[in-house]
Amino acid sequence: METNQISLPVDELPKKWYNIAPDLPEPLPPPKEPESGPSRMEFLGRTMVHECLGQEASTDRWIPIPEEIRELYIQAGRPRPLNRARRLERQLGLKKVRLYYKREDLSPTGSHKVNTALAQAYFAAKEGKTALVTETGAGQWGSALSYAARLMGLDCVVFWVRAVYNWKIDRRTFMKLFGATVHASPSKETEIGRELLAKDSNHPGSLGIAVSEGLECASSREGSVYCLGSVLNHVLIHQSVIGLETIEQFKLVDDEPDLIVGCLGGGSNFGGIALPFAGEVLQGKRECEFLAAQSNAAPNLVKGEYRYDFGDVAEHTPLLKMFTLGHRTEMVPIRADGLRYHAAAPLVSALRNRNMVKAVAYPTDERVTFEAARIFLQSEGWLIAPESAYAVRASIDEALKAEKAGEEKIICMNISGHGFLDIEAYRDKLSIS
Numbered sequence: 482m483e484t485n486q487i488s489l490p491v492d493e494l495p496k497k498w499y500n501i502a503p504d505l506p507e508p509l510p511p512p513k514e515p516e517s518g519p520s521r522m523e524f525l526g527r528t529m530v531h532e533c534l535g536q537e538a539s540t541d542r543w544i545p546i547p548e549e550i551r552e553l554y555i556q557a558g559r560p561r562p563l564n565r566a567r568r569l570e571r572q573l574g575l576k577k578v579r580l581y582y583k584r585e586d587l588s589p590t591g592s593h594k595v596n597t598a599l600a601q602a603y604f605a606a607k608e609g610k611t612a613l614v615t616e617t618g619a620g621q622w623g624s625a626l627s628y629a630a631r632l633m634g635l636d637c638v639v640f641w642v643r644a645v646y647n648w649k650i651d652r653r654t655f656m657k658l659f660g661a662t663v664h665a666s667p668s669k670e671t672e673i674g675r676e677l678l679a680k681d682s683n684h685p686g687s688l689g690i691a692v693s694e695g696l697e698c699a700s701s702r703e704g705s706v707y708c709l710g711s712v713l714n715h716v717l718i719h720q721s722v723i724g725l726e727t728i729e730q731f732k733l734v735d736d737e738p739d740l741i742v743g744c745l746g747g748g749s750n751f752g753g754i755a756l757p758f759a760g761e762v763l764q765g766k767r768e769c770e771f772l773a774a775q776s777n778a779a780p781n782l783v784k785g786e787y788r789y790d791f792g793d794v795a796e797h798t799p800l801l802k803m804f805t806l807g808h809r810t811e812m813v814p815i816r817a818d819g820l821r822y823h824a825a826a827p828l829v830s831a832l833r834n835r836n837m838v839k840a841v842a843y844p845t846d847e848r849v850t851f852e853a854a855r856i857f858l859q860s861e862g863w864l865i866a867p868e869s870a871y872a873v874r875a876s877i878d879e880a881l882k883a884e885k886a887g888e889e890k891i892i893c894m895n896i897s898g899h900g901f902l903d904i905e906a907y908r909d910k911l912s913i914s
């Protein structure tokens with residue numbers, strides 16, 4: 482029998498997270514204070530989880546995963562399978578190219594975001610916090626944090642980009658089922674929200690605005706901390722379980738990927754699968770390429786500049802060295818709105834700057850990405866998140882290119898989420914009545 486699913490036994494769930502920082506050829510440029518205004522570092526120190534801020538600056542290659550978090554990971558279905566996409570290969574007529582996909586869609590709330598949500602909620606509870614506050618774009622991170630907060634007995638407040646809040650009604654209900662409070666962002670809850678609503682009462686919002694609102698809210702609410710769903714080093718460290726598992730799974734089938742593909746908004750699922758492999762490339766242990774799939778709505782790695790910029794619109798964060806389009810740049814809403822962020826994670830940006838990460842951006846009408854999701858559904862049988870469709874599109878494009886050139890190639894894509902709560906977007910983009 483052909484086996485398409487490569488599973489790891491539960492006792493092989495990683496015991497440590499991987500931090501690529503010490504393996505980078507040059508030290509990661511540190512966060513900086515802007516020239517004027519109050520200290521942003523001091524602000525974050527008051528507003529975020531201390532354990533996470535410690536990890537943010539860590540130069541330890543391996544960070545032990547507390548046993549309680551490993552138990553939570555197992556309850557949430559880790560380790561997750563790696564699948565060989567034989568049906569998709571046949572549908573595309575591939576003879577020389579092999580395709581694999583990592584299953585982050587098989588998560589309680591539908592995406593990779595639970596990997597860091599559980600860690601952040603656990604550390605916050607340990608530090609005696611009573612509530613978690615956050616931003617969300619696609620709603621996947623908001624759902625993941627709502628879930629993790631509830632398991633830890635904490636409250637959760639979510640500022641959700643209005644353009645998505647308005648149409649993902651079922652995901653909104655899902656968050657509320659966990660007991661979360663959910664605001665459309667910009668909201669009347671914060672100063673920056675009121676300021677933006679005064680200019681445009683129908684403001685579509687953005688992740689950068691939602692981050693500003695969440696930080697403002699967390700800093701003024703007793704017992705609250707702010708949890709970020711992407712971009713920062715500690716988030717990518719928690720997400721390294723994806724790549725660490727994938728490395729072991731490839732060993733089980735005696736295969737090795739030549740190309741890792743992930744969609745990229747802020748960089749957490751891409752970094753999660755890519756950085757453990759990239760670390761081995763930097764240590765001279767393997768050869769592998771990396772491709773980030775983006776939207777032209779926010780092509781931070783494709784068209785951005787590598788420079789210091791704020792992580793949010795209201796400039797509450799320190800300056801981070803990243804590929805950025807500018808923190809105040811307006812970006813047109815798309816269905817895969819989790820990809821609409823102005824900058825890419827500093828760790829991914831550092832690799833991009835050394836040309837170790839390639840990037841591609843697809844048109845904002847999203848026709849070709851939703852079409853790729855349909856091909857994936859009709860061959861492999863899984864309905865994926867609109868964001869993950871970018872990874873599938875890029876993998877299909879790369880596979881066809883290699884096949885045409887007669888090149889043998891093994892491509893591994895990360896399926897960052899499922900699309901069960903995105904049916905409205907499928908109906909719209911694929912004109913299904």
Ligand SMILES: Cc1ncc(COP(=O)(O)O)c(C=O)c1O
Binds near residue numbers: 620820898
């Ligand atoms: C399913 C899914 N994939 C990808 C992303 C993009 O975020 P990141 O680049 O941090 O993985 C999101 C963001 O919301 C998402 O929900």
